[in-house]
Amino acid sequence: MGATVTTTATNEKTWDGGNEPMGASYGKMMMWFFIVSDALTFSGFLAAYGFSRFKFIETWPIADEVFTHFPFLHGVDAPMYYVALMTFILIFSSVTMVLAVDAGHQLQKTKVAIYMLLTILGGLIFLGSQAWEWKNFIQGSHGAVETKGGSILQFVDKDGKRVALADFALHLPKERIQKESQLGIWFEKGETIASYSVEEVVEGFKANPSLLIRSEHLNSDKKKTVLTREESLARLKEATMVVEGANLKHNEYGHKLFANFFFFITGFHGFHVFSGVVINILIFFNVVLGTYEKRRSYEMVEKVGLYWHFVDLVWVFVFTFFYLV
Amino acid sequence: MGQAHAHESNTKRIWIVFALLSAVTIVEVFLGIHKPLWLYKPELLSMNLLNWIFIILTIVKAYYIMWAFMHLEGEKNNFKTSIVGPLVFLILYLVFILLVEGNYVFDVFKTSHYKWIF
Numbered sequence: 001m002g003a004t005v006t007t008t009a010t011n012e013k014t015w016d017g018g019n020e021p022m023g024a025s026y027g028k029m030m031m032w033f034f035i036v037s038d039a040l041t042f043s044g045f046l047a048a049y050g051f052s053r054f055k056f057i058e059t060w061p062i063a064d065e066v067f068t069h070f071p072f073l074h075g076v077d078a079p080m081y082y083v084a085l086m087t088f089i090l091i092f093s094s095v096t097m098v099l100a101v102d103a104g105h106q107l108q109k110t111k112v113a114i115y116m117l118l119t120i121l122g123g124l125i126f127l128g129s130q131a132w133e134w135k136n137f138i139q140g141s142h143g144a145v146e147t148k149g150g151s152i153l154q155f156v157d158k159d160g161k162r163v164a165l166a167d168f169a170l171h172l173p174k175e176r177i178q179k180e181s182q183l184g185i186w187f188e189k190g191e192t193i194a195s196y197s198v199e200e201v202v203e204g205f206k207a208n209p210s211l212l213i214r215s216e217h218l219n220s221d222k223k224k225t226v227l228t229r230e231e232s233l234a235r236l237k238e239a240t241m242v243v244e245g246a247n248l249k250h251n252e253y254g255h256k257l258f259a260n261f262f263f264f265i266t267g268f269h270g271f272h273v274f275s276g277v278v279i280n281i282l283i284f285f286n287v288v289l290g291t292y293e294k295r296r297s298y299e300m301v302e303k304v305g306l307y308w309h310f311v312d313l314v315w316v317f318v319f320t321f322f323y324l325v
Numbered sequence: 326m327g328q329a330h331a332h333e334s335n336t337k338r339i340w341i342v343f344a345l346l347s348a349v350t351i352v353e354v355f356l357g358i359h360k361p362l363w364l365y366k367p368e369l370l371s372m373n374l375l376n377w378i379f380i381i382l383t384i385v386k387a388y389y390i391m392w393a394f395m396h397l398e399g400e401k402n403n404f405k406t407s408i409v410g411p412l413v414f415l416i417l418y419l420v421f422i423l424l425v426e427g428n429y430v431f432d433v434f435k436t437s438h439y440k441w442i443f
Binding site: 022023024029032033035036039040043044047048050051052053054055056057058059064079080081084087088091092094095097098099101102105106147148149150151216221222255305306309310312313316317320323324325 | 334335336339340343346347350351353354356357358360362365366376379380382383386387390391393394395396400401403404407408411412415416419420423424426427428430431434440441442443
């Protein structure tokens with residue numbers, strides 16, 4: 001018992017481990033200090049995101065326009081609802097965790113087990129939602145073209161609504177080859193070819209007089225600037241590649257750093273959620289096996305609880321700085 | 326874990342805090358979707374009022390998660406300070422430096438003869 005739960009009752013001597021500095025047991029204090037250091041890591045990432053965003057403040061993508069999907073609502077524009085739902089799931093799993101800790105204080109084994117199980121379930125649902133969010137972001141929704149200078153041109157109709165490449169691009173009788181590794185020099189394979197070539201998009205644009213181009217620049221109403229038809233045609237001459245979805249090099253929604261930070265920060269957070277779920281499962285089995293019942297102390301549940309709440313705490317900040325601000 | 330204060334249940338407070346966190350999130354999402362222009366346009370310290378509201382609400386949420394869920398309110402004062410103090414100081418310091426620098430780089434890009442993204 002002494003090795004895992006230190007209480008003043010275990011050892012009376014101050015220098016033999018019986019002392020609890022600042023009134024917290026060793027394990028709990030170290031969990032807190034780990035959380036402090038991890039919180040600083042996350043703040044470093046978010047501050048770096050802020051740096052890049054201030055650097056490109058006039059052209060940064062608007063998150064509302066990027067994350068607009070909701071399960072089973074195809075084609076419905078639902079900005080943020082899904083992330084809000086994910087936030088609720090995580091907050092609620094935090095609540096069940098704190099209820100488990102509370103039941104642990106009263107040594108109610110069954111209650112602790114049930115609440116832990118609910119927490120694990122919440123964590124798994126959150127992870128699944130995040131995977132779905134990533135999938136949508138990677139696949140993209142409408143497609144865009146990238147210019148020689150690296151800026152993204154999106155296509156909109158007269159009302160300013162985005163138009164998908166598939167709706168206007170022409171099919172030209174010209175063969176395009178996906179470079180497989182056996183065709184390339186030194187067995188390097190070429191980049192995946194997009195569904196349409198730049199030429200097909202440009203010809204399709206010329207054939208559709210109602211289409212306009214939307215640039216990355218934010219106007220004084222904080223909306224993306226839509227070019228006139230003449231400006232659009234001139235701008236399209238600089239197009240060098242078709243971009244569909246987002247990866248670490250290209251991003252159809254705008255600045256590529258946005259995609260990089262999105263993958264990195266939500267990925268790192270998702271990794272924390274994943275490890276939290278694994279740790280919760282281990283502790284859940286210990287609860288069911290009666291390990292803590294024998295110890296007459298559920299402090300271990302409290303310690304993993306601290307970690308789980310921390311994961312929720314980080315998500316609150318990620319939600320604000322990625323989706324709201 | 327002090328044995329003396331451990332045994333009373335405070336489920337009621339947990340649910341109250343949950344209601345509070347949910348309410349704050351709903352307000353945030355509502356403001357985030359509608360973005361009222363009278364909040365979105367005026368600027369304070371090179372950030373619009375809406376962003377300041379989001380940041381303040383986030384800190385409110387963080388406070389409740391740390392105090393109620395992580396039970397920091399039950400810890401001794403010196404323990405609380407040793408956790409919150411370094412975080413507040415270091416994060417404010419880092420954010421201040423990086424954002425000022427980012428803003429400066431933006432100005433340099435904007436006024437230079439080179440174009441970075443065009």
